[in-house]
Amino acid sequence: MSVQDVIVTIVLIAAVAYAIIRRVRRNGRGDCGCGCGKNCPNCRS
Amino acid sequence: MKLSDLSTGRSAVIVSVAGAGAFRKRIIEMGFVRGKTVTAIRNAPLNDPIEYKIMDYFVSLRREEAHLVEVADADSDEAKKLSRPAFSIADGGAFATQEHPEPKIVKVALVGNPNCGKTTLYNYLCGTNEHTGNYSGVTIGAATNSFTYGNYIFEFVDLPGTYSISAYSPEETFVRNKLLTYDPDVVLNVVDSTNLARNLYLTTQLIDMGERMVMALNMYDDFEKSGDQLDFDQLGKMIGIAMAPTVGSKGTGTKALLDKIIQVYEGEDIFVRRVHINYGELEMLIVNMINLIDKNCHASPILLSRFVAIKVIENDLDFVRENVKCADVDALINELVAMRDHAKEMSSIADLETYVTDLRYSFIDGALNETYKPAKRSSKQTLSQRLDNIFTHRVWGIPIFFLVIWIMFECTFKIGQYPMDWIDMFVSWFSDLVSSSLPDGPVRDLLVDGIISGCGGVLVFLPNILILFLFISFMEDTGYMARAAFIMDKMMHKMGLHGKSFIPLIMGFGCNVPAIMATRTIEDRNNRMLTMLIIPLMSCSARLPVYILFCGAFFPENAGNVLFSIYILGIVLAIIMCRLFKRTLFNTQDLPFVMELPQYRMPTLRTTLLNMWSKAKQYLQKMGGIIMVASIIVWFLGYYPKSEEIEKNYAYAIENIERQTFASAEEHDAAVDSVEIAYRSAAQEYSLIGRMGRVIEPVIRPLGFDWKMGVSLVAGVAAKEIVVSTLAVLYHSDDEDASLMSNIYNEKRNGERFFTKANVLSFMTFTLIYFPCLATLTAIKNEAGHWNDFHMSKRRRRKVHSPWRWSLFVVGYTTVLAWVVSWLVYNILK
Numbered sequence: 001m002s003v004q005d006v007i008v009t010i011v012l013i014a015a016v017a018y019a020i021i022r023r024v025r026r027n028g029r030g031d032c033g034c035g036c037g038k039n040c041p042n043c044r045s
Numbered sequence: 046m047k048l049s050d051l052s053t054g055r056s057a058v059i060v061s062v063a064g065a066g067a068f069r070k071r072i073i074e075m076g077f078v079r080g081k082t083v084t085a086i087r088n089a090p091l092n093d094p095i096e097y098k099i100m101d102y103f104v105s106l107r108r109e110e111a112h113l114v115e116v117a118d119a120d121s122d123e124a125k126k127l128s129r130p131a132f133s134i135a136d137g138g139a140f141a142t143q144e145h146p147e148p149k150i151v152k153v154a155l156v157g158n159p160n161c162g163k164t165t166l167y168n169y170l171c172g173t174n175e176h177t178g179n180y181s182g183v184t185i186g187a188a189t190n191s192f193t194y195g196n197y198i199f200e201f202v203d204l205p206g207t208y209s210i211s212a213y214s215p216e217e218t219f220v221r222n223k224l225l226t227y228d229p230d231v232v233l234n235v236v237d238s239t240n241l242a243r244n245l246y247l248t249t250q251l252i253d254m255g256e257r258m259v260m261a262l263n264m265y266d267d268f269e270k271s272g273d274q275l276d277f278d279q280l281g282k283m284i285g286i287a288m289a290p291t292v293g294s295k296g297t298g299t300k301a302l303l304d305k306i307i308q309v310y311e312g313e314d315i316f317v318r319r320v321h322i323n324y325g326e327l328e329m330l331i332v333n334m335i336n337l338i339d340k341n342c343h344a345s346p347i348l349l350s351r352f353v354a355i356k357v358i359e360n361d362l363d364f365v366r367e368n369v370k371c372a373d374v375d376a377l378i379n380e381l382v383a384m385r386d387h388a389k390e391m392s393s394i395a396d397l398e399t400y401v402t403d404l405r406y407s408f409i410d411g412a413l414n415e416t417y418k419p420a421k422r423s424s425k426q427t428l429s430q431r432l433d434n435i436f437t438h439r440v441w442g443i444p445i446f447f448l449v450i451w452i453m454f455e456c457t458f459k460i461g462q463y464p465m466d467w468i469d470m471f472v473s474w475f476s477d478l479v480s481s482s483l484p485d486g487p488v489r490d491l492l493v494d495g496i497i498s499g500c501g502g503v504l505v506f507l508p509n510i511l512i513l514f515l516f517i518s519f520m521e522d523t524g525y526m527a528r529a530a531f532i533m534d535k536m537m538h539k540m541g542l543h544g545k546s547f548i549p550l551i552m553g554f555g556c557n558v559p560a561i562m563a564t565r566t567i568e569d570r571n572n573r574m575l576t577m578l579i580i581p582l583m584s585c586s587a588r589l590p591v592y593i594l595f596c597g598a599f600f601p602e603n604a605g606n607v608l609f610s611i612y613i614l615g616i617v618l619a620i621i622m623c624r625l626f627k628r629t630l631f632n633t634q635d636l637p638f639v640m641e642l643p644q645y646r647m648p649t650l651r652t653t654l655l656n657m658w659s660k661a662k663q664y665l666q667k668m669g670g671i672i673m674v675a676s677i678i679v680w681f682l683g684y685y686p687k688s689e690e691i692e693k694n695y696a697y698a699i700e701n702i703e704r705q706t707f708a709s710a711e712e713h714d715a716a717v718d719s720v721e722i723a724y725r726s727a728a729q730e731y732s733l734i735g736r737m738g739r740v741i742e743p744v745i746r747p748l749g750f751d752w753k754m755g756v757s758l759v760a761g762v763a764a765k766e767i768v769v770s771t772l773a774v775l776y777h778s779d780d781e782d783a784s785l786m787s788n789i790y791n792e793k794r795n796g797e798r799f800f801t802k803a804n805v806l807s808f809m810t811f812t813l814i815y816f817p818c819l820a821t822l823t824a825i826k827n828e829a830g831h832w833n834d835f836h837m838s839k840r841r842r843r844k845v846h847s848p849w850r851w852s853l854f855v856v857g858y859t860t861v862l863a864w865v866v867s868w869l870v871y872n873i874l875k
Binding site: 004005007008011012 | 486487488491670671673674677678681684
C-alpha cells in the first residue's frame, strides 16, 4: 500500500465519520440535512 | 340575501353568519360580523372563488361559503336596524413590578396576524434572514434569536401569524401554547397599520390573556401615504398598550420600539396596564366564574382566571383542561359549563361565541372612533386593484399564470447559461491546475476525479438555482403567489385538493422540507396528510441540476419547454395520486377556505439580495458538506479494488500503441483515447461501485439506464444534488477541459452514443418522482405522526406504531410510480 493510498483511506474514513456524526447530530439536535441551516423549520420542530 | 348573490361592485351589510365550527369562527374573527359592510370585488376565473372587500382588506371566499353569510342591502331598513353592542373598558389594574437580576434578559414574543410583517421586523432586529413573503402562512414554527441592546439581552421568538388564539387550527394552538410555555416578559404585538380594525381583534384576545404588551404599528409608511390619521399615544393610553410606529422592511422606528420594550419591561410606562374588555350581559357570569375558579384551584401564575372564564364561555374547554392546575379539573369544568348554560338561558343572547366576537369588535370600533380618522377614499382604483384587473382577470388570469411560470423556467435556463459556462471554465481551469501540479497517483485522482469533479459538477448549477429562487421570491414578495392560489382555487378544488394545500405545494418547488412543515396550517388532519403525501412530487430546486444538465446536453433549443413540461408532469401526477389516495386511503371532508389577498408590494433590494445570499450560502454549505462527502465515497468505491489483470492489459495496450507507427499525431491520440476509455470502463466495472451497479442494473435496464445512472440515483437518496455529483464522478473523462454535459453527450457504447432523448427523458422523469431525500422523509415522519392517528377507510385501517411508516409509504409509492412512468416514457419515445 503506497503513501498515497494511505492518505486517500484517511480522507475516506474522515468523510464517513463526518457523515455519521452529522446523522447522529440530526437525531439529537441541529441539522436535519436539508441545507436550511440553523433556522430550518424541520430541525427546529 | 346571501353574500354569494351580491353582484360585483355592490356593497351590503352583514346580518348573520350561518354554518358551524372552524369556518364560522374564522370568518367572524376576520370581521364578518353583524353590521360590517362588505363589497363584492370580482370573481376568479371559472367563476369561483369571489374576492370581497371588508374593513379595508381583501379576502377570497368560495361561492358555497359566501352562501352561508346573510347580508342586507346597505340602504335597506334592515341594515339600518343592525345595532352593535356599546363599547366600554374597565381598568384591570397595573402589572406587578418585578426586580430583574443582572444580566437583564428581556424575553419578547412576536405575535400578530398573518402577513403583517412580523418576520420582516424580526429579521431586521435580529439580523437574521428568515423566510418572508407577501402572503399568509409563511412562518412555520417558532424562530428564536437573541442580541444585545444597551444593557439588555433581547431574546426574540417569532411566532406564526394568526388571526386569533382560539383552538381551531394547529397554528393558533401553537401560538397560544407557546405564549403560555415561553412566558415572555413582553408580547410584541405586530399590527398592519393599514388594516387596524382587523388586526386589533387578536390584540383584544391578548388583552384578555393579560399580556404585558408593546404594539408595533408596522408598515406605518403605507399608513401615512394613505392620508389616514391615528393618535396612537391616545389609543395606547386607552387600551393599556405602549405603541411604536415601525417600517420593518427599512428598519424605521426599530430603536424607539426597543426603547419602548425596555420601558415596559422595567415597568416605567405608567399607561401600560391591564384593561378589561366589557362583555356586557356576560360580565356578571364572568365574575361568578372567576370566584369559582379562584376558590377551587390556582390557575397557573401566567393565566388569569378571567381569561379561563372567557375560554369557557367560548366553549374552548380543551384549553381549560390542559392549562388549569386543579385537583378535579373536570368537575370544575362541568360546574363552569352549567353556570354558562344557565346564564345563556336567562339572557337574550342567541350564540355566546358570536356575542363575544361582536363585543370585541365593538371594543375595537369604539377605541378607533376616538383615535383614528380615515382619509377620504378616492374613487380611483389603487395600483393593486389595477394590477389585479390584469392578473386575476376572468379570462386571462390562468394563461398569465402559466406564462409567468414558463418565463421563470426559460430564464432559469437561458440567463443561467452564461454564468454557468463561466463557472464551468473556472472548474476546468482549477482541475487542470491541480492535475498538473500533483504527481500521478490516488491522491491526485481523488482531488481531480472525485472532489473537484463531483463538487464542480454541482457548483456550475448555482446560477440556475439562484435565478429560480429569485423568481419564486419575487412572486412571494409581491403578493402574486396569493393571486395564483386565488385563480387556481377552483381547479384545485375540482381535483380534490384542499385550497390551503396550494401554498405548501408551491413552497415544494423550493424545498420539500419547509413545504411539509407548511401543511400545519391545514386544520383537517386527513387533508393535511394527503397534501404531505403529494408534496414530494413537486420538483424541488435540488432536482434542477439534473434537468439543466440533460436539457442543456440534449435539448439546447427547447430547454425551457422541456423544463416546464417536467414540472407540469409533477403537478399532473400529484393530482392523479391525490385523487387515488382520496378514494382509497383517506375519507377527507370538503373544507372551506378563506384567504386574505394582500396588497401588491415591491420587494426591497435588501430583502431580495439577502434571500439570494442565503440560498447561495445554503447551496455552497451543502456542496462543501454532504455533496463532497458523497463524491469522496463514490470516487473511492469506483477506484478500488484495482485489478492487476486490467492494469497489465492497459499497460500492454499502451505499449503496443507506442510501438506502432501512425500517419498523424491525431490518429495516435485517438488510439490512446480508445484504450483509455476501455481501461476506465473495465476498471470501473471491476470496482466496488461497478459490482453494486451490476446488482441493480437488471431493475433499471428496462428504463434505458446503465449501472452508473442507477448508482447515481441510489446516491441521490441522501440529497438530490448528489445525483449530479455522482454522474460527474462516474462520467469523468481524461479531458480536463470537457464539461460534464459534453462527457455525457459523448458517452459511447459499442461505438454508438449511449444517451438518447428517450433514456434522458426517462431519467429526468425518474429523478422527478422517485424517493424523496432523507430530510423530507424525516420531515414527513415528524409531521405525519402515527399511521393510526388518521381516519382511514375501515378496510385499510390497521394498527401500526412506527412513526416512520408514512415516510416508508412515500418511499414505496414514489419509487414504484417513478419506475412505471419512466418505463412508459422510455418505451413510448424509444
